[in-house]
Amino acid sequence: MPAVPDQILTVAQMRAAEEALIAAGSSVDALMQIAGRGAAEWVWRIAAGRPVTVLCGPGNNGGDGYVIAEAIRTRGGAVSVIAATEPKTDAARNARALFGGQVLGPDAAPKGEIFVDCLFGSGLTRAMSDDLMAVVARLAASHAYRIAIDVPSDVDSDSGAILNAELPQFDLTISLGAWKPAHFLMPAAALMGHLRLVGIGVCRVDYAAMLVPQPRLKAPAADAHKYRRGLLGVVAGAMPGAALLAARAAQGAGAGYVKLLGAVPAGVPMDIVADPRALTASLADKRWSALLIGQGLGRHAAARDALVEVLAQSVPAVLDADALMLLFPGFVSGRSYPLIATPHEGELAALEGAFGCSGEGAKPARALALAQASGMVIVAKGPDSVIAAPDGRVAFSHRASSWLSTAGTGDVLAGTIASRLATGEAPFDAACEGVWLHGEAARLAGAAFTAGKLAESVGAAYAACL
Template sequence: MQRADSLAIAGGVPGPVLMENAGAAVAQAIRARWPRRPVAVLCGPGNNGGDGFVVARLLAEEGWPVRLGLLGECAALTGDAAQAAQRWTGAVEPLGPHLLDDAPLVVDALFGAGLARPLDGVARAVVEAMAGLTVVAVDVPSGVHGDTGAVLGVAPAAALTVTFFRRKPGHWLLPGRTLCGETVLADIGIPEPVLDTIAPRCRENGPALWGAHYPWPRADSHKYARGHAVVMGGGRMTGAGRLAARGALRAGAGLVTVACPPEAFAIYAAGSPSLIVEPVADDAAFAALLADPRRNAVLLGPGAGVGVHTRARVLAALDAGRACVLDADALTSFAGAPGDLLDRLGGRCVLTPHEGEFARLFDLTGDKLTRARAAAARCGAVVLLKGADTVIAAPDGRAAITINAPPELATAGAGDVLAGLILGLLAQGMDGFDAACAGAWLHGEAAAQVGPGLIAEDLPDALPAVLRRLKAG
């Protein structure tokens, strides 16, 4: 945000105008949600605090009882924040928990997205005292790291967060996202070309990111033109493979084959009549199945079992040069020697680990976004790190964060459907990053379509309604 401000100012937009617009956006959001009431505006020593002075002045001009507290001295303020403070004609009190006495509404303008150290001293005491109060955060709740969503010591739970120009990763990643409450994005006059100059590498996952590349069937399409996906089905946990295969069908793959142990053939064959079921007795038979170039995308892992058998099938699929989705047991089977897998990846491969599976393959530390990006760079494949704030990272540094996953997705088999959706999109020619992003977003939308009571079997059948809305724009 600081760079966006600087570029806007260099392009002719005065800094005080940006600050005035920011404060006005916050004041407007408050007036739109609450009737006039006493409000405590808590200002920090930087531009976030300057925004707070603007909020205080505008609310006071409309008759709101405003009490303003400042961390530091007015004489220490500089630049635009100092100008904003000079226009405030009310009292400026030292920051402290006493400011919250009898304050039904609190404006948190202490620290913005640039905060890089844990809150301490009086700032921490004031934030702790906000517990249970109605808080409006300027940019991010103070204490939330703008790049990671991590809490730096302590942070308030805001009812409303007003941010500017573009949302930050901290608005999407947990726990920051849950602390922001309702998030409003305000236009404060930063020209759109500034975004092109900054060229952000992380975005919110949604159709704006990949919709132009979605593989809708054309008038002259036929089933072979829509790809032939292969799911390696296990012999015991057969539900996982069947869920994944149905996900691939609903995602649009022209054909879907389940390659399964001969003893499980009857179970898979008794399922969806839309599936092809191939009994595969050994590794040679699996390699022969993949020799057909029309079978262009393979999913391995769901219900496959952990061990050398699964390792061999994964390496065979990679050697065949197929687009691959590797999930669950396909990842854990390489836990003892992750390099055997990671050094073989590349091209149109997507890994879909949860945090436990991720830790078995990658010895990485840091926040979720940083770790996912580092993992993708290490293995040369797309990494989709699952969770309520799923991160998709490409080897070239692009990343997307999915925020539409409802809590009902925390159910057995949901991840198998996700892997199948990505597989179906890969089979139709989407690249790995777009397929992973689209699959994750569709997964979340399908879950929201079903709502409470969701089980994994519901997800594929909820997809047509989601796809109709997506196609209609």
């Protein structure tokens, strides 16, 4: 059954969506059959005739496990079912009754090659008992391939928190009905392996978070020129090499004209225009489409003055790095032109302090609270980047390449986002497009790349979207 492939639902939203399906004429049992049989398709393909062990818990995730096992059994597959505890919901009891094979106890040690974790799914908010964790760990260790259904047991679906440090690594996680926040939030996302989605008929949910989509880009118009495509100014500071990285990335992300403003580093490429004049003189140009400030800016009085000067312009802007540590609410009070901020964890905490946010909750809630308090679009970057807008929209990025954990890649991200903003994209859309292009550039750059190689790959990522 089709799913809405880009929406991400919290536990409460997922329950409400299921209740809506039931109110429209379905039932818990029918939805369990759809979900379990859909998941069984993936398990069957991966098993390829190898024996499967399914661990079932007491709730409806356990019921999904019985459905999966029965679907494999009726196809002639070798499947063992272990009941960690007796079913405690009507739907789970019904699914167990429909399973035509033997149900083993929690101490059983079947010889399987594929382990399917159906102990607990989304909705768990506290660690399971040590004895149940021991069963999961034992079965995971004795099977070559591990599959989690919905989310791995002992993961908080809404926050991505791991509730038990002993939780094993999975090779595949099959989400049921819709994606959940934990599929894209650290630390849980790192344990989930590949991700697959099984639909159960859930419709689009109002105010749900979204997964950042691949941008729909196009070539410049036949009559385009550099200014019409967007003039972006990148302000350099005490460490101008960082601004140069951002400018290089911006050139590949759509802007027609990228200028480096202020301190000019040695070896500026011929195709980047450098303007070493005083910032006030440079910003007097009325053709600016967007500005970017923060990379290697410094945190001294002159850097603060440069930030204030940029924020005084009637131009959309992206704030990164040092600019975020210098920012105070008074700097943006009354400003009507869009701002995008791209903080990492430390900068996010600093901005929360500056704008009076509590800093409590999971990353999406924190990013959204800051966006609403500051009026900025927030890109809370990291291996699990989250984009939040003041109007309540939230987007999650696909899991980022771990090779991005090198100096300068944040500068490349800021330049990519700023370039999309300079082309005229709305701030939230520009942020989402920039995050996607940054992730795709990392994929194209391969292994062990530098920030410079990443910046050079942005253009190829753009080309992939044409």
